[in-house]
Amino acid sequence: MALPESGTRRGPTAGARSDGVRPPKTGELVARRLRRRIVEGSLADGDYLPNEATLMEHFGVSRPTLREAFRVLESEGLIELRRGSRTGARVTVPGPEVVARPAGLLLQLGGATLGDVYQARSAIEPPAARLLALSADEERYAALEAEVEPARAAVADYERFAVASAHFHLRLVELSGNLTLALMAGMVHEIILRQTQASVRASEADGEHDVYARAVRAYEKLVKLVRAGDGPGAERFWHKHLQAADQLVLRDREATSVIDILE
Template identity: 30%
Template sequence: MHPVEANPSQFPQPEQLIGSVRATAAYELVVEQIRKSIFLGRFMPGDKLPPERDLAEQMLVSRTTIREAIRVLEGEGLVSTKRGAGGGLTVLQQNKLTQAEVEIYIEYQMDLLDSLFEFRIANEAAAARLAAVKRTDAHLEKMRKAVDAMDAICASAESRSVLTNISRFGAWDSEFHLAIAEASMNEYLLKAVEDSRAAMFLPVGKVFSRLEDRANEHHQEILQAIEAKDPDLAAEKMRQHLEATWESLTDLVPKARRKK
């Protein structure tokens, strides 16, 4: 019996296995990190970012790199720089989208948003399940603080339609979900939750014109399940919460114009 000779063409070639690599400039990494902090609500409109020198020291880059990053962020309308006394780098209020702009955005980004929510449901339900098992009193306190802050914002009917309060609610909403991810004590889940929420924060934060009566009830139910150390219930409540959020988002687009 003769040995069968391998045909090199049958195997993947090196160029098929290795994709191209693009070096990422340091300022791009700085832009990504600051942008992510703004999108997650860690910096609110009107907040001052640390001075240029402090940012350079914290991020272990040169002041020139920080200046390049600031120029990009200013071009995106996320921050503004004011010189002189009382000046500095300030986070700007993002203009609220009109109803027509909202519909167009969601209509043309439906597939992307759908994928993002699927990703969020999978990861955040898993995070809630683990948090119910691993959470500490410190984790619970952080979650309660966020829920109480959102309750206070929702308490006044008038405040629910004020753009600043909607932005504040969004920031505390992120704080709550990230606290759950931290309580999972899984760094990969935390990174996944951070990235997906950062991708969602700006468009969704611009979409809702007011906070609904039940906006915070789901958070309370999730917190209660985690506090009771019920992993199945915590995961289910998180899944229900995110599915309800997705429904609220898609309801903003007339059914006749939704992608099939």
């Protein structure tokens, strides 16, 4: 594995600046160099960093400074430290769950409601459907179509259907090709999943079994519009579907606090 670029040395001494802005510590500079290599792909998921002695010599830093850099990267979920092991620090490329957990906490702290979350979903998913339809990417089309089958196979099992349904919505956005939209969808996925589970339990108790089949038909129609490359049509249809689906899923629970769903 190639070493990160060299050039990091001990930072300026304390008091070198008088404008009130703290200069970064040397450990933070080392972490910045390593982080850039991970982001650029020079250090891939699963790679092991060189041993401490090699890195200390390369960056010209002490062991405490290097370990400070490791702690920064570990807190960001970019490396895994295997203490007591000779293998050292292993690169770990985080997924959307890294932002999903703190985002859920912020929504709770802010007093967000289910109405807030579902409004956000309606702002995210229809444009994602349009982007996916216009991508002309057969692999992505096939991937979305494959997501219909788990939902279709679970129409008689409401717990499985809730999971399959929430995952279909998430994958729709992920397959749009827009990373920002995908991260936003991932942030609210857990909330959507839990409320969908509550909704299908209520439907099951009321004997509303046809709700699941109608949802699957909507997924199938969306796939057809996407495969046809009809971006505006896919967006309009999915917006209309979400309006109807949200009424069933929320069941007058728009004002319910997110904290009551996640706990």
